[in-house]
Amino acid sequence: MxxxxxxxxxxxxxxxxxxxGQWVETLASAWLLETPEAVAEAEAAGAEAxxxxxxxxxxxxxxxxEEGEIRPVRxxxxxxxxxxxxxxxxGKQARREVSAA
Amino acid sequence: MYRYDEFDAHFVSARVDQFRDQVQRRLAGDLTEEQFKPLRLMNGVYLQLHAYMLRIAIPYGTLNAVQMRRLAHVARTYDRGYGHFTTRQNIQFNWPRLKDIPEILSQLAEVEMHAIQTSGNCIRNVTADHFSGAAADEILDPRPYAEILRQWSSLHPEFSYLPRKFKIAVTGAPHDRAAVQVHDIGLQAVRDADGNVGFRVFVGGGLGRTPMVGRLVREFLPEADLLAYSEAILRVYNRYGRRDNKYKARIKILVHETGLEELKADIEAEFAEIRDGVLKLPASEIERITTYFDPPAFVAADGDEAVLEAAIAADPQLEAFAARNVHPHRAPGYASLTISLKPIGKAPGDATAEQMEVVADLAERYGHDEIRVSHEQNLVLPHVRRRDIPAIHAALVEAGLGEANAGLVTDIIACPGLDYCALATARSIPVAQRISERFGSPERQREIGDLKIKISGCINACGHHHVGHIGILGVEKKGEEYYQITLGGSADENTSVGEIIGRGFSYDEVVDAIEKVVDTYVGLRETPQEDFLAAYRRVGDQPFKEALYGTA
Known part of the structure; x- marks a missing residue:
């Protein structure tokens, strides 16, 4: 993922x-890419942005x-x-509410 | 201190306008990131983990109260209320918005500050002894020469695209507090038997992934030849330095691969061509620049010392502060004060806007309007009257800046590390904080004595770990932070690169390991006066290896 x-x-x-397709400020709102097609589509969106x-x-x-939450590996x-x-x-950890970018 | 002339003021403000235009063009789409990146780097703007980072030059670490207040204003208005003083005597802000940076630079230009050449493959901000013009052991004030070098190197057209970055440090004292031997060019000001001023010149020192101690290329370079000889070194480097591999591009590699004698001959040949040309420094110009650095009028009086002594007798905290953070001054009745930016458990080198303002006020009221940033990430009031030390100390304590730990085990250098830096492979700051807390008791610190711990969060060594008496290098191993310990490094007049003691330690283990090293030292020193480095040089690494890894 x-x-x-x-x-x-x-x-x-x-x-x-x-x-x-919007750019969000929290990982929880990120698009989880689980297929090669999704990855390719995201990369194209990245290049365009x-x-x-x-x-x-x-x-x-x-x-x-991990424990039901999505976390980065690194x-x-x-x-x-x-x-x-x-x-x-x-940083983000200090914010209560985060709006989409 | 140096004041901008008309040329300097115009030059800096033109540069701000140029960068404002470049940012606008970037935001409007006329410049790609690939085109813009080298331009922003030339103006000190990096993109780090969480945000942009702006690195502002503090030439040879010298600033006045107005400038410090302006830094506080930037911290409060455009950043998150604090700044980070660096091992190159600069300051970094960790959270500026790109769109605000031209305005920040414009406000800095108003107080004669800028971010030019704080990044990129050019000659970087020239650094100097933080006690320059004040220290009792100083032969002469190196700042006029640092300023002359700054003017020569600023936007030098020939040296704006060097193979790699280039760092120069200058000291005017026999005891080197500026780490000159780990710079691309290190200069130690000296006088010959007739009293003429000159420099011992070291070339090819540096840290990073290939630490090397600078090599002496000139025993006595007359002051008039300072620029011509520097230009000769840079020309040889610019011509022969490697551009095929950025990890082999610093002048230290050129020195190593070419050999000292051949390189010296190349430098001398170039120097012979240009030494009597336009770069010959006229005595009148040295004198003109030197007048900017004339010492203030010192006014100590009989009875000053009694005032200080009485206050010390009544206040053990002040006694500890006076014992550690007060440095001998050349003028009777005066001292240089180290303001520790290493409160126990806090991030080394960080200061809040409020703390910057307190320091500015103290400099104005008691310190002839002078402040220094040390490469050890502390601040210094170079000229204070000894009778004023109690009042200054009280104000510092109130601001959370009264830690009496200059040069002690908790006076740790640490780079920003993985908490901020895009290049880092492990965290540095929390390791420094945990060591600081472990050894935080004043009695224990005093018992241990002089000890320099330096921590880097990656191989680039911004935290100078190679030259720490105890160095710590954070690396990533299988996704985890690991810390390698080196022992026996030093960056003074007896510079040495520390040696790796053995396998690394995890984030959880590393503080215990450091404590074992320190306890081993305390157990084997011959007298309490034998400091860590002296003891290590006497006994070698074996006792420390045994303590850390057992004898098997």
Whole structure:
């Protein structure tokens, strides 16, 4: 299982490609890519979003299901999804409500 | 300190306008990311894990109260209320929005600051001893020369696309606090028997994945030749440095692969061509720049010391602060104060906007309006009257900046690591925090004595782990953080690269391992005055290996 992630061009915010093609600010709203076709479709959407200056440097990340929750496999991506481990008051982990990008 | 002349002011503001235009063109789609990335990097803008990062130059680590207040303003208005002081005496903001960065740079330009050449394959911000112009052991103030180098290297057309980045450090004291031997060019100002000023020149030092100690290429370079000789080194590097492999592109590799004698001959040949040309530094120009760094009027009086002594006698916390964070000054009755950005359990080098403002106020009120950033990620008030130390200390304690740990086990250097950095492979800050907490008691720190722990979250070594008495390198192994320990590194006048002691430790294990190393040292030192490095150099790594891995 994968998701497509990037940083938003205008402010650097970490985003993932959402289920209906928008770029979302929480991993929970990301489109889970479970087939090669979905991956290809997402990558095409990423290239298009990059060309239209919404995001920069999109790439695929591996996800896994742990205790019923979707989590990134790599620790780096876990930190991107939450914020600095040393500053729980900053980053996505500090927000109560997150709107779609 | 140096003040911009008309040329500097115009140059920096033109650069802000240029970058504002570049950001607009990027956002409008006239520039692709591939085109824009080198432009933003030339202006100190990186894209990190969570956001953009803006690195602002603090030339040779010197700033005044107005500039520090402006940094606080940027932190509060455009960032998340804090900044991170770095091992290259700069400051980084971790959360700026790209669309705001031209405005931030414009506001910085108003106070004579910029982010030029804080990234990219160019000559980076020149660093210097943080006690420059103040230290009792100083032969001469290196800042005028650092400023001359800054002016020469700023947008130098020939050196804007070097094979790789290029770092210069200058010290004016025999005890090297600027780590000059681990820089591409390291300069140590000296005087010859006749009192003439010159430099011992080291070339090819560096950390990263291939740590090397700089090699001495000149025992005495006359000050008039500083720029011509630097230009000769850069020309040889620019011509022969490798561009096929970024990991072999620094000048240290060129020194290593070419051989010192051949490279020296190349440099000397180039130098002979240009030494009597336009780069010859006239004495009048050195003098003109030096006047910007004239010391303030020192006004100590009889009785000052008694005021300090009485306060120390009444306050054990102040006594500890005076013992660790006060450095001898060249002027009687004065001292340089280290403001520790390493409160127990906090992120090394971080300061809040409020703390920056407190430091600015103290510098203005007690410190002749001078502040320094040290490469050890602390702040310094270089010129304070000793009788004012109690008042300054009280204000620092109130701001959470009164930690009396300069040079002790909790005065740890750490890079941002995987909590922020896109290149990192493991976290650095929380390892530093846990070590700081483990050794946090003042008595234990004092008992251990001088000890430099330096932590990097990847092989690029921004946390200088190779030259830590105890170095810690975080790596990723099978998806987990692992920490390699090196012992015996040092970045002073007796620079050495630490040696890996053995297999690495997990995130959970590493603090225990460090404690074993420290306890082993305390157990085997001959006297409490024999510091960690001296003890390690005497006994070697065996006792530490046994403590960490057993004898089997």
């Amino acid at each position: 994968k998701a497509l992630t990037a940083n938003r061009l205008i402010d650097g915010e970490v985003v993932w490609l959402g289920r209906s 990059e060309a239209s200056r919404l995001i920069v440097e999109p790439y695929l990340i591996d996800l896994t299901r 620790f780096r991506e876990k930190i991107r999804a939450r914020g600095p481990t040393v500053r729980p008051d900053l």
